[in-house]
Amino acid sequence: MKTLAILASITAVLLLSACAPISSIREPVTQQDEMLIVAPEAPIAGTPTLIEQRQTALREQNWATYLDRTETLLFVSEPEQQNQLLLETYAQLQEIPTAFWQQSPVLRHQAWSSIATTHQITPSFQGAWLESTQSLFHDHPPTQQLTQLMLAKIRSPGSQRIAILLPYDNRTQTLSHQIRAGILAAYWQTAQQHQLLFFNLDDFDSPLDAFEATQQAGADWVIGPFDRNTVDALAPVANDRVVFLNAAPSAPASWQLPFGTTDTLDQLIQHIDQHHYCNLAVLYADQPANIEQIAHLSELWLNTLGHRIIPLSFEPNQRNLRDELGRALLSDQSQVRANFLQRTIGNSLTFFPRHRADWHAILLLGEREYLSNIRPQLDFFQVNLPTYATDTLMPSEFRVDHLEPDLKNIHFLSYPGVLSPELITSPLAALGWDSFLITQYHQALTDGLSLNGATGKLRRQNNGLLSRQLILVNFNNRGQLIVDSSQPNSRPFAGFTGEPAPLHPRDRLERQQELLELITQPSF
Known part of the structure; x- marks a missing residue:
């Protein structure tokens, strides 16, 4: 019996051991x-x-x-x-x-x-x-x-050295400062475990010498440059740890994040087509670039049965814009009819011209300065139609509480960063922000996932170029910039850093001085 008791005790201990937690x-x-x-x-x-x-x-x-x-x-x-x-x-x-x-x-x-x-x-x-x-x-x-x-x-993948290779001559200094500001803004949203190394291209005899200096400094990544000639010079030595801020067709292993979005018009037409409009009036400045877009627009829009384009061009100098728009809207025909009635009845008439009714939506093509004059003229003729524009309406500066009453009720494509001016101050800063994100989430992009960046939803193509999906925003009646109601949740930037929400600007400023001491940047 004693032996059986001992065996029973041992069995109990072993059973308890199988369920016991492991030390922390x-x-x-x-x-x-x-x-x-x-x-x-x-x-x-x-x-x-x-x-x-x-x-x-x-x-x-x-x-x-x-x-x-x-x-x-x-x-x-x-x-x-x-x-x-x-x-x-x-x-x-x-x-x-x-x-x-x-x-x-x-x-x-x-x-x-x-x-x-x-x-x-x-x-x-x-x-x-x-x-x-x-x-x-x-x-x-x-x-x-x-x-x-x-x-x-x-x-915790470990600390990396990230070299930023940008030019700082009189022509490019302003651009480089904005890109650098975006890189730093993104860096401040992380745990700051990486080391940033800033290199001035103008300090070296050639782009290859500058690139060699980044390698001698032990850089794991190189961000930049953005100018065409320098990118072409570095393309032969670029590997999968180089983020060019421009296209580099001869360097497919590299990451290529250009400023412009090549398929902007295609993306905009997809948004417009969701509303099942048929007759699309296109108001555009009479310039070669816009004429090329009209040709491409015809290929996109006229593929659907029943779709129609009504192109209306205006002189870029904007003189007599109201008269030209009145003729395009056929408002002058109302004036002719009114004059005939006045002569017939012998009395003057008070009336407002009736414009044409075959337009379903309006598409504006042209530079921002030109398009900002069209909305007031449309208001003058009481044209209340859905109005769209490409990313040319994206502000060159992202400012808090800034109003654009002359652009009210115009829907246009933009970088998502425009919705958080407290973090990202310009389109170029958004470009810098995303270039830093690539160094942090390159594996996800390599695996075919997309990244919600400050310039849009990014996805890597086989040639190394990053495609970009912009968001649709609009200015409301007050001229305040808001995200379009048709868009999914694009704000706040939950996907910018992989964190639920970025740091508050106040918290970032409190830590800025300490962080700057950790950053190696010869020309900061």
Whole structure:
């Protein structure tokens, strides 16, 4: 009986041990090498038999015993040894055949199976999968500890040196300052663990010398330049850690983030077409660039049966704009009829000219200065039709509480950054912001995901060029800039930094002085 009592006690201890929690993690793994770690450096005291049994099970591919002995070793090991053991086991999980996972009825084995799946998942999706596994198998201590280790590695990729290579001559200085401001604004939204290195292209004899200087400084990434000649000069040496702020067709491995959006008109037509308009009046300045857009617009709009374009051109000098617009609206015909009636009845008439009624929507093509004069004239003729424009109406400065009454009720495409002027002050600053984001989220873009940036929703193409989807905004009756009601949630910039919300400007300013001391920038 005494022997039976002892055996019963041992059985109870073993059962309790299987459910006991593993000691908490003292310190996440920070090394940047592959997560393949051999057996613990120091043998676990009093457990040579367990280690031998585990190694034997590994050699014989007895996976059930291998996992069971692993969990037993985890329970009796020190925290540092637990981390090593878990990471070693994770590396071995990819060797376990799918048939074992499918046939095993043990729930603990299914937890290991879920973690093993990350070997077949691209890095961008591993974090979400691990979080789901952590939640699903919350009562399995090895799963909790291993997922925490892996998530710590994913979320803390380590410090990087990011070189910013921009020109600062009289022609480009203003542009470079805005780009640099956007890079710094994005940097301040992160944990500031990276080091920024600013290089002035004018300090070097050639662009290649400047690029070589960034490499000698140990730069992991290079952002810039943006001017055409310098980009072409650096294209032969550009790799997948270079972010050009222009197109670089001869450098497909690089990241190319140009300022302009090539398919703006296509995107705008998609928005207009959602409202099922048929007759589209196009008011445009008589200039070559706008005439080319009219030709492209015809290809896009006239593909649908029943669609019609009514092109109306005006002189760029804007003289006699009201008279020309009146003729386009056929308001002069109302005047002719009124004159005839006045002569017929012998009395003067008070009337307002009736304009043509076959327009369903209006599209404006031209520069911002030109288009700002059309809206008041449309108001004069009481034309209350949906009015659209391309990204030429995007402000050159993003200002808080700025009103544009002359552009009221015009819907146009823009960088999303225009909605947060407290963070991003100009389109070029938005370009700088997104160039920094690429260095942080390049893996997601490489895996085919899109990134909600300050210049739009970005997606990498096979040639390295980043396509951009703009958002539709409009000025309301007061001339206040708002996001169009047809748009999904584009504000606040939840996707700009991967964080729920950016820092408040006040908090950023309080930390600015301290942060600037950490940044290496010769010409700041």
